[in-house]
Amino acid sequence: MRGAAADRQERSWQTNWVSRRLARTEKYMCLALGVVAPDFELPVVFGGDTVRLEDYKGKNFVVILLPPLAFSSACTSQMCSVAENYSRWEELGAEVIGISTDSPYVNQKFAEECGASFPIASDDNKIVSSEYKGLLEEVIETIEGGGLR
Structure with a gap:
């Protein structure tokens, strides 16, 4: 004892x-603590036609992966690692969204290669990635439920 x-x-x-x-x-x-995360709506590979951050309101945590270039070694390693350990993220109560600046077709292949079962959205016009300051390097953004309004 x-x-x-x-x-x-x-x-x-x-x-x-x-x-x-x-x-x-x-x-x-990429977002300062206490800043409300900007909402977005993007086409997705898995999980429906579009994904909106607003739809995750009230969840404990939302993890947003912003790999700037699908199939680069660093981005592939990051995305595949999250996909391989997705059940652990779920056990922690975290929702995961991938956002890539590649086209939906490229993201489809990327998701298949990594075995991702979470939504991977296409931000091919780079608007959301710019808002989240995710264009310069790969970013993992974790948003607590209180950061969604």
Whole structure:
């Protein structure tokens, strides 16, 4: 049986770990903490005709992947890793949306190659990717439920 001191130490370690992780993550985030995520509606490969961020309102977390170029080594690795571990994302209560600046046809092939079962939307006019500042490098954006209004 653990004592109160051990429990406090464990909580302190967890709090410090989360703080350090958040500090590292913030410099890579394309939206500042507390900023309401811009809504979008884009055609998707899987999951229906279009995907809207508004449809995810009230969810715990929405993870938006913004790979700038399908089939590049980094983007393929990122997308395939998320696809392979998708059940773990679901267990955490996270919804995942991929947004690529490639055409729907290219995204279809990209999704098939990675085995993605989450929506991958086509932002071939680059409007949404620009709003999320995802054009310069690959970005993973996590939005807490409170960030959707």
